Amino acid sequence: xxxxxxxxxxxxxxxxxxxxxxxxxxxxxxxxxxxxxxxxxxxxxxxxxxxxxxxxxxxxxxxxxxxxxxxxxxxxxxxxxxxxxxxxxxxxxxxxxxxxxxxxxxxxxxxxxxxxxxxxxxxxxxxxxxxxxxxxxxxxxxxxxxxxxxxxxxxxxxxxxxxxxxxxxxxxxxx
Numbered sequence: 588x589x590x591x592x593x594x595x596x597x598x599x600x601x602x603x604x605x606x607x608x609x610x611x612x613x614x615x616x617x618x619x620x621x622x623x624x625x626x627x628x629x630x631x632x633x634x635x636x637x638x639x640x641x642x643x644x645x646x647x648x649x650x651x652x653x654x655x656x657x658x659x660x661x662x663x664x665x666x667x668x669x670x671x672x673x674x675x676x677x678x679x680x681x682x683x684x685x686x687x688x689x690x691x692x693x694x695x696x697x698x699x700x701x702x703x704x705x706x707x708x709x710x711x712x713x714x715x716x717x718x719x720x721x722x723x724x725x726x727x728x729x730x731x732x733x734x735x736x737x738x739x740x741x742x743x744x745x746x747x748x749x750x751x752x753x754x755x756x757x758x759x760x761x762x
Contacts, residue, residue, distance in 0.1 A: 643724050646683055653677040659739055659760045663688065667741070667757030670721065674700075674739050674760070680729040684715070686741065689723060689757060692716040698723060699744040701752060702733035703761075709740070714748040737761055 650656055655678040663670035670689045676682035684700055692698065700712030710733060715725040729737070741758035 643683075643685065646726065647673075647675055647685060650677050650681055650683050651675045653679075653681075657735075661686075661739055661741065661758040661760035664757060664759045665755040666690065666743075670758055672741065672758050672760070676729045676734075678734075680731065680734060682727050682729045684723075684725050684727070684739075684741075686715075686717070686723045686758065687721060689717045689721045689741075691719065691721065692723075693743075695746050696743050697746055697748065698741050698757065699748045699752075700725060700727055701740040701742065702730055703738040703740060704733050704736055707732075709752055711748055711750055714744065714746075 651658065657676055659674045659676075661672035661674060661684075667689055670686065672684055672686035674682060674684045686698070689698065697714035697716055699714045702710040702712060704710070710730050713725050713727045715723045717723040738759065738761035740752075740756045740760075742752045742756055743754045745753070
C-alpha cells in the first residue's frame, strides 16, 4: 500500500495546482462570507434604529393623544440655530421632547431641558445626547409650577446635567 505522501507526490504538478485552486476558492469563499456578514450587521443596525425611532414616535403620539395635551415648538437659538424640537406634555406632567438638527453632543457633555417660570431660577430637567444626525429625545415630567406657564429651554451641560444652566440656550420655546 502507498503512503499518503506517495499518493500526493504521484499526482505531481496536477495535485499542486488542484490544491492551489482549492485554497484560492476557500479564500474567496471566506471573503464573500465576511462581506455578507458586514452587510447583515449594517442592516440589523438600521433596523434597530428604525424600531427605536418608531418607539419614540409612538410614545410621543401616546402623550399627544391624551385629552388636554399641549405641544410646544422650540426653535434653535445661538449655537443651536437651525435646530428645532417639539415638547409634548399632558395634564399629569408626563412629557417628551424630540429634537432635530442639534450639533453632535461633545464627549463629556449632554443637552439638558430647563423649565423657566417667571423670574424664578430655571428648574432643571433631564438630559439627553444626540445621534450623528443631531436627533435627540427625552422623557421627563413637567414640574407642577411649570404647567401652562413655562418657557422651555435646552442648553449643553456637563455629563449628568447641572443645577443651573452653564451654557447658552440652544433651543427655546413656550410663553
